[in-house]
Amino acid sequence: MGAGLLEVTVDLGDRDYPILIGAGLIGASQTYERAPAGGTAVVVTNTTIAPLYATRVAETLQRRHARVLQVVLPDGEEHKNWVTLNTLFEALLSQACDRKTVLYALGGGVIGDMTGFAAACYMRGVPFVQIPTTLLAQVDSSVGGKTAINHPLGKNMIGAFYQPRLVVADLDVLDTLPDRELSAGLAEVIKYGPIADADFLAWIEANLDALLARDKAALAHAVKRSCEIKAWVVGQDERESGLRAILNFGHTFGHAIEAGLGYGEWLHGEAVGCGMVMASELSARLGLMPAGFVDRMRRLVERARLPVQGPAQLSAPRYLELMRIDKKAEAGAIRFVVIEDLGRAGVRTAPDELVADVIEAHTAA
Numbered sequence: 082m083g084a085g086l087l088e089v090t091v092d093l094g095d096r097d098y099p100i101l102i103g104a105g106l107i108g109a110s111q112t113y114e115r116a117p118a119g120g121t122a123v124v125v126t127n128t129t130i131a132p133l134y135a136t137r138v139a140e141t142l143q144r145r146h147a148r149v150l151q152v153v154l155p156d157g158e159e160h161k162n163w164v165t166l167n168t169l170f171e172a173l174l175s176q177a178c179d180r181k182t183v184l185y186a187l188g189g190g191v192i193g194d195m196t197g198f199a200a201a202c203y204m205r206g207v208p209f210v211q212i213p214t215t216l217l218a219q220v221d222s223s224v225g226g227k228t229a230i231n232h233p234l235g236k237n238m239i240g241a242f243y244q245p246r247l248v249v250a251d252l253d254v255l256d257t258l259p260d261r262e263l264s265a266g267l268a269e270v271i272k273y274g275p276i277a278d279a280d281f282l283a284w285i286e287a288n289l290d291a292l293l294a295r296d297k298a299a300l301a302h303a304v305k306r307s308c309e310i311k312a313w314v315v316g317q318d319e320r321e322s323g324l325r326a327i328l329n330f331g332h333t334f335g336h337a338i339e340a341g342l343g344y345g346e347w348l349h350g351e352a353v354g355c356g357m358v359m360a361s362e363l364s365a366r367l368g369l370m371p372a373g374f375v376d377r378m379r380r381l382v383e384r385a386r387l388p389v390q391g392p393a394q395l396s397a398p399r400y401l402e403l404m405r406i407d408k409k410a411e412a413g414a415i416r417f418v419v420i421e422d423l424g425r426a427g428v429r430t431a432p433d434e435l436v437a438d439v440i441e442a443h444t445a446a
């Protein structure tokens with residue numbers, strides 16, 4: 082293992098688990114010491130990541146497991162569905178995987194969300210480990226136990242809360258990440274500032290160029306601080322009965338963009354980036370934040386090379402229709418995460434006309 086190993090704990094009583102952050106982690110057998118050993122390991126990955134990292138992970142796991150299998154799924158958000166999930170179940174059943182089998186999710190958020198959901202369901206629950214390979218997955222999706230697949234009518238609509246046993250965030254794997262995916266990950270990093278930590282927002286603004294240049298020290302800090310904030314939230318409200326909703330800042334608008342365009346056209350992080358600009362505008366129009374805050378967020382999202390205008394083909398009424406089946410909606414009322422003060426978020430409803438104005442103000446002509 083490389084020097085400078087960082088660790089964050091997700092504090093969930095007897096389901097506590099560590100997030101290890103550092104260099105050279107995926108090929109070191111001591112990395113996996115706190116995950117269950119013996120029996121079968123299944124490395125679940127996709128066609129892009131398999132040739133890059135699956136052999137290194139599988140060879141390392143061979144020192145801890147009697148048998149190591151690989152399941153390679155198709156790549157892309159459009160495959161985060163029942164069909165792909167069933168491919169995974171068929172592979173597990175046809176290889177006689179038993180209840181002691183450990184699933185290792187080697188990939189971005191799509192692989193992590195699907196593997197976690199499969200682990201929650203297979204034989205009513207088998208252990209799983211997250212090995213996130215995108216920035217987005219390292220700062221967000223691998224932590225906290227939200228697992229799901231998409232439905233044409235709504236994002237992440239079929240899923241379960243199911244925690245991993247260990248998260249391994251190896252910063253070296255980010256070297257091969259395409260620039261567009263790096264930017265998508267930065268959207269979720271930026272999110273943590275306005276919702277929970279004004280100083281972190283200022284740090285991101287000051288260090289955005291270093292992050293875009295993949296400076297390892299900057300990335301290490303961004304991953305660690307993001308995981309600390311997410312762990313702090315999840316530790317208090319694992320199943321989103323209240324506080325956890327703040328992690329959805331920008332997502333009510335963003336999920337509507339993803340579903341409205343058909344999954345995969347805009348990346349999740351791109352939709353969240355644009356969604357945060359809209360949610361900032363809503364916060365200002367509700368009188369919670371000054372207009373300058375919207376400019377500040379728009380500038381930062383733009384500097385991260387993310388879209389700040391919604392897609393021209395999605396009308397405000399279409400957003401409203403899609404947002405009514407958002408998971409936070411209650412009795413048909415859409416609930417939005419808004420910023421109440423820098424570093425503090427809350428959940429509010431807003432009149433449809435106001436929401437439509439906000440969307441139109443930030444949509445390409």
Ligand SMILES: NC(=O)c1ccc[n+]([C@@H]2O[C@H](COP(=O)([O-])OP(=O)(O)OC[C@H]3O[C@@H](n4cnc5c(N)ncnc54)[C@H](O)[C@@H]3O)[C@@H](O)[C@H]2O)c1
Nearest residue numbers: 129189190191192214215217218221222227254257258349
């Ligand atoms: N569960 C949660 O809490 C949570 C949080 C945020 C997002 N999500 C979900 O995560 C998904 C988005 O995740 P994502 O942004 O990681 O996308 P992704 O999983 O689709 O990965 C992005 C792309 O990068 C490729 N890739 C991954 N790692 C690579 C590497 N190291 N080198 C080269 N290529 C690599 C992938 O094959 C893919 O093509 C969405 O479905 C979103 O809903 C879930």
Ligand SMILES: O=C(O)C(=O)C[C@@H](O)[C@H](O)[C@H](O)COP(=O)(O)O
Nearest residue numbers: 221225227236237325328329332408
């Ligand atoms: O972990 C959470 O809670 C989040 O909201 C994190 C989000 O970044 C993530 O996209 C999550 O999957 C969205 O949750 P959903 O419940 O709206 O599907």
Ligand SMILES: [Zn+2]
Nearest residue numbers: 269332349353
């Ligand atoms: Zn997200």
